[in-house]
Amino acid sequence: xxxxxxxNISGEFRVFxxxxxxxxxxxxxxxxxxxxxNPPREKIMPTDQDWPSVWPGPxxxxxxxxxLTVRQGMDKNQKIAPPSKYANAELMKIPNFLHLTxxxxxxxxxxxxxxxxxxxxELDTDENINKHFPLKIITNDYCYSSPKxxxxxxxxxxxxxxxxxxxxxxxxxDKIKRxxxxxxxxxxxxxxxxxxxxxMRRQNYDYNMYLLVALYYESMNVEEWEAEKQxxxxxxxxxxxxxxxxxxxxxxxxxxxxxxxxxxxxxxxNDEKAQNYKEAxxxxxxxxxxxxxxxxxxxxxxxxxxxxxxxxxxxxxCQ
Amino acid sequence: xxxxxxxxxxxxxxxxxxxxxxxxxxxxxxYLPWRSAEVCENIKEELGKPYTQVIPKSTVKRISETNPxxxxxxxxxxxxxxxxxxxxxxxxxxxxxxxxxxxxTIFNENAIMIRKPALEIIEYLKNADYTKLPIKYVISxxxxxxxxxxxxxxxxxxxxxxxxxxxxxxxxxxxxxxxxLLNKLNLKTTKEYVWNQRESTKVxxxxxxxxxxxxxxxxxxxxxxxxxxxxxxxAAINGQIKFLVAIGGFNSFYAGKTMIRMDEKYxxxxxxxxIFQSFLSTLQNDWCNGAIIxxxxxxxxxxxxxxxxxxxxxxxxxxxxxxxxxxxxxxxKLSELEFHSLLDYYEDRRWLxxxxxxxxLEFISCRIPAxxxxxxATL
Numbered sequence: 259x260x261x262x263x264x265x266n267i268s269g270e271f272r273v274f275x276x277x278x279x280x281x282x283x284x285x286x287x288x289x290x291x292x293x294x295x296n297p298p299r300e301k302i303m304p305t306d307q308d309w310p311s312v313w314p315g316p317x318x319x320x321x322x323x324x325x326l327t328v329r330q331g332m333d334k335n336q337k338i339a340p341p342s343k344y345a346n347a348e349l350m351k352i353p354n355f356l357h358l359t360x361x362x363x364x365x366x367x368x369x370x371x372x373x374x375x376x377x378x379x380e381l382d383t384d385e386n387i388n389k390h391f392p393l394k395i396i397t398n399d400y401c402y403s404s405p406k407x408x409x410x411x412x413x414x415x416x417x418x419x420x421x422x423x424x425x426x427x428x429x430x431x432d433k434i435k436r437x438x439x440x441x442x443x444x445x446x447x448x449x450x451x452x453x454x455x456x457x458m459r460r461q462n463y464d465y466n467m468y469l470l471v472a473l474y475y476e477s478m479n480v481e482e483w484e485a486e487k488q489x490x491x492x493x494x495x496x497x498x499x500x501x502x503x504x505x506x507x508x509x510x511x512x513x514x515x516x517x518x519x520x521x522x523x524x525x526x527x528n529d530e531k532a533q534n535y536k537e538a539x540x541x542x543x544x545x546x547x548x549x550x551x552x553x554x555x556x557x558x559x560x561x562x563x564x565x566x567x568x569x570x571x572x573x574x575x576c577q
Numbered sequence: 578x579x580x581x582x583x584x585x586x587x588x589x590x591x592x593x594x595x596x597x598x599x600x601x602x603x604x605x606x607x608y609l610p611w612r613s614a615e616v617c618e619n620i621k622e623e624l625g626k627p628y629t630q631v632i633p634k635s636t637v638k639r640i641s642e643t644n645p646x647x648x649x650x651x652x653x654x655x656x657x658x659x660x661x662x663x664x665x666x667x668x669x670x671x672x673x674x675x676x677x678x679x680x681x682t683i684f685n686e687n688a689i690m691i692r693k694p695a696l697e698i699i700e701y702l703k704n705a706d707y708t709k710l711p712i713k714y715v716i717s718x719x720x721x722x723x724x725x726x727x728x729x730x731x732x733x734x735x736x737x738x739x740x741x742x743x744x745x746x747x748x749x750x751x752x753x754x755x756x757x758l759l760n761k762l763n764l765k766t767t768k769e770y771v772w773n774q775r776e777s778t779k780v781x782x783x784x785x786x787x788x789x790x791x792x793x794x795x796x797x798x799x800x801x802x803x804x805x806x807x808x809x810x811x812a813a814i815n816g817q818i819k820f821l822v823a824i825g826g827f828n829s830f831y832a833g834k835t836m837i838r839m840d841e842k843y844x845x846x847x848x849x850x851x852i853f854q855s856f857l858s859t860l861q862n863d864w865c866n867g868a869i870i871x872x873x874x875x876x877x878x879x880x881x882x883x884x885x886x887x888x889x890x891x892x893x894x895x896x897x898x899x900x901x902x903x904x905x906x907x908x909x910k911l912s913e914l915e916f917h918s919l920l921d922y923y924e925d926r927r928w929l930x931x932x933x934x935x936x937x938l939e940f941i942s943c944r945i946p947a948x949x950x951x952x953x954a955t956l
Binding site for chain 1: 700701704705706709710712862863865885887888889890897898901902903904905907
């Protein structure tokens with residue numbers, strides 16, 4: 259039994275004091291006081307310091323390192339000022355360009371200048387650049403401050419070039435357009451090849467290069483079955499091969515029956531009305547039906563049907 | 578005591594004393610708060626005329642010349658009337674669009690506003706060279722629909738479908754329009770038509786016999802139409818007649834699907850209809866002394882082929898190549914002059930009972946006649 263003698267012993271019996279025993283053995287916890295924090299670095303920064311050395315690369319915003327009184331965010335009730343930079347998650351979320359100050363960029367450029375060659379004088383305009391370097395290769399780099407620096411999106415490689423940059427004959431141009439499908443933009447005439455099938459950027463780049471070559475030579479090939487192409491498969495309207503020419507000849511040579519005329523042998527190059535009409539019909543098919551094209555067609559038909567129709571009061575109906 | 582009608586009646590009980598007190602003052606105004614014979618009589622005496630709602634009668638621009646050939650560009654926006662006699666003769670069965678024929682009964686007259694596209698076609702028809710191939714005119718508008726019809730398989734032409742009742746109606750329409758003319762011209766058939774073992778139309782019979790046969794034996798009406806069209810084409814080539822073909826909603830010929838039920842199945846296409854094939858033969862470039870007028874309209878075709886009122890879109894490649902070359906004639910929206918002229922007419926016919934708000938009507942209807950008529954119906 260643990261017992262100690264009491265200081266004040268009265269009589270011959272000692273008193274067993276349970277409480278004092280407990281008090282004596284109680285563990286007194288020391289109160290923790292937080293060590294005083296250093297003042298933020300920004301307070302002691304000299305005004306003429308070298309900023310690119312303080313913030314050398316891309317980094318998440320840090321309030322103590324940036325000697326600027328920036329504020330970000332908004333009070334819900336708009337009664338207080340926007341929160342200050344300390345403990346401000348909003349400032350940390352957004353990317354910053356504190357490492358790209360003009361002196362930093364200049365220093366960077368100066369450092370790599372020794373590796374550069376002078377810009378060719380011939381490439382003075384955008385037109386010239388596009389003419390001599392038609393192929394645009396687009397890739398994206400992603401920067402992270404997290405431990406993992408890879409991003410799967412960085413592997414995607416995009417090739418862009420105008421189709422006119424390729425030297426193609428009529429057949430090849432038609433075929434390459436069919437092979438490209440929706441990768442060819444009809445309005446701008448631009449081809450876009452996007453590759454993301456391989457895990458690495460270099461592999462995707464190589465595959466895109468392979469695609470370019472394969473497309474070019476495949477379009478140059480003429481296969482046997484291509485001879486079976488019908489009038490409906492044509493990519494453009496050829497008036498000479500269509501019923502419209504037959505109708506015009508029927509009109510011109512009436513009352514001679516059309517079936518007796520060899521339409522292919524008749525050349526209408528010197529016939530001004532026919533050329534006019536041919537152009538109007540071709541435009542309707544190739545460029546689409548607009549009010550302008552339709553009016554052009556009407557004028558052409560009025561001419562071939564009857565010369566006098568042009569001179570009538572009501573002839574001009576362009577409204 | 579004379580009885581006269583007040584167009585607006587306000588019934589307010591307990592009003593009599595007020596009226597009596599103010600009678601003298603009220604008498605001097607044209608306002609009529611209380612309808613009683615005595616009051617009316619007093620006012621009538623005072624004003625010298627019965628009370629009616631005052632609507633200034635708008636003056637409709639009309640033209641007495643009923644022959645469209647005589648109309649000129651200066652007559653645009655004016656109304657001319659087709660006499661009841663002519664309507665009976667030419668448009669008894671068909672010819673007027675449904676909306677228009679409804680309006681003729683409402684307005685109690687067959688008034689038509691003169692517009693530029695009509696003048697244009699008439700001018701072309703007047704000046705055309707009829708020794709050449711027929712000119713095709715395509716107007717963008719109108720209606721024509723294939724609904725559920727009674728149909729038979731054609732016996733004479735393989736793979737085609739006859740619409741005997743439609744054929745008979747068409748023949749009847751043709752008969753009403755052209756009987757007197759055909760009798761006068763004395764046209765004869767140039768070919769023998771054998772309908773079956775017993776019935777036939779021999780060479781040299783009048784053309785009306787062919788029509789009558791189709792009407793009496795409805796079963797053969799479509800074949801009769803085919804024969805009739807060929808005979809008319811021949812007569813036109815020989816210079817005996819001038820042949821005008823008018824087809825409404827021509828683009829419905831290329832709609833593809835029909836509601837015709839054959840062998841308990843839908844699936845008959847438009848190019849299987851024998852009447853369609855007969856009319857296509859008029860579009861071939863092998864006859865002269867004629868003209869072809871057609872209309873194309875969005876409402877006549879299937880919803881999937883709608884989207885633009887322009888002829889090339891509506892006819893599509895197949896239809897365009899059948900017609901090419903043709904003269905497209907656009908029926909544009911009403912001009913300012915035509916718009917006010919039409920509203921004047923509506924006011925004159927009491928179709929439009931509230932005057933004014935013309936700017937608003939112009940804005941909401943975009944001066945499109947059908948829209949305008951729709952908005953005016955409730956006013």
